[in-house]
Amino acid sequence: MTTHAHLQRQLALALRLQQAKRALSFSELQSYLLEQTALRDVASSYSRRTFERDLKVIAEDFGVAVRFDARQRGYVVDETDPSALLPGHQRLLEAMELQAFLRLPATLAPYVQLESRQPLGLEHLRPLLSAVQSRQLVEFTYRKFWESQPTRRLVGPLLLKEFRGRWYVLALIPESGELRCFGLDRLTDLSVTVRAFIPPAGFDAAAYYAAAFGIIRPDDEETQEVVLSLTPTQGRYVQTFPLHSSQRLLSQSETAIRLSLTVYDTHDLRMELLSMGQEVEVLAPASLREWMLQSCAVAQANYAN
Structure with a gap:
């Protein structure tokens, strides 16, 4: 066996x-x-x-x-x-x-459709996990989507995180003491060094992303209560597949479902809300509501031209 x-x-x-x-x-x-x-x-x-x-x-x-x-x-x-x-x-x-x-007989294949998009960089999971456990520095070549040239990085891996089918590694930058998140799909030539590193004092892997939606976790901002009004259909969908562990039902009627989240206001969260289109209205905080309003106006202008 x-x-x-x-x-x-x-x-x-x-x-x-x-x-x-x-x-x-x-x-x-x-x-x-x-x-x-x-x-x-x-x-x-x-x-x-x-x-x-x-x-x-x-x-x-x-x-x-x-x-x-x-x-x-x-x-x-x-x-x-x-x-x-x-x-x-x-x-x-x-x-x-x-x-x-998924070990299905060939005769059953027509009845099961898999997601055609497959995450990249999964071959790095095992060596990175080993480095996280042993507190060893790793080296790799990294290329951001918005940069033309890759750079060589030396970091101390602290945590592996999955978000929307992609994998990331949260790591310590030894020179500055900052924490950075790297996508495994943009990472090549990984090697685990023999050099050890010390995690930041008080770092708690289980709590680090607890109030974050996605992989962005601002160090200089406070969490906010985000209040959403959703159409009944979208609201029921979000209730069965919560946006975040802090999600709470505030009210429910025939016309709307109101929910609240206690999270950081980040790019990941904003993109998620935009993806819901007219099915969602942000009620609070005011800054996020205003950003949504401006983004919708820009999108409308794009289609008006």
């Missing part, structure tokens, strides 16, 4: 145990694995001994402690353990499920 199959099975078990509202017996968990299309083959000979090993891995690698509850005669997540399966682990399981789904 491959390492991929082991990891997929262990993630599936961790998720099932966390989502359960009651204790689950070994036979129930075994049956669950057998029911999963992507896991059916690897779980066909799933033994209790393998299960016990999986529980140990789940506790050590995923931070989810599982114990046997004698009263309920089943396995539960330890209530004294505040850990939860990290969002990244959930995404990893989803990626594995997708990968298994």
Whole structure:
């Protein structure tokens, strides 16, 4: 059995145990694995001994402690353990499920259409992740979209971030101490050096982008409450696929849905709002409302000529 199959099975078990509202017996968990299309083959000979090993891995690698509850005669997540399966682990399981789904017989290909655009630079993810973990400087050639000539960069990678199907690396510039974000699709000739670096004091990777929409995170600005009025159709879409984790429903009627976000007012956010066209009206803050008004006026003038 491959390492991929082991990891997929262990993630599936961790998720099932966390989502359960009651204790689950070994036979129930075994049956669950057998029911999963992507896991059916690897779980066909799933033994209790393998299960016990999986529980140990789940506790050590995923931070989810599982114990046997004698009263309920089943396995539960330890209530004294505040850990939860990290969002990244959930995404990893989803990626594995997708990968298994895409191994379709040729006869089923006409019924499944994939996105034709594929992200570039994914080959840099593994070496960059290794450098993030070991705190090693990396070198690469980088070319901005608006510059004609590439430049050579030496940076300390701190965090890998995905946004809209593209991958980025947030990195420390050793000379200035500034943090910069680089798109992996514009990055070539990557090499991990033997030189170590020290992250900025107090840097918290989990919190850095918490109030940002996209990859821009201003260091000299405060977050703002952005209030949006959306058409019912667009509002329902945004409710099922939130713009940001801070999104809150303010009011809902037959004509409009009002939402609020607590985020930085950035280029990424503004482009997202513009993409909604007449389906959205910015109510606050005043500065963002005025910018939207001016942008719409410029767009109208372009079509009037």
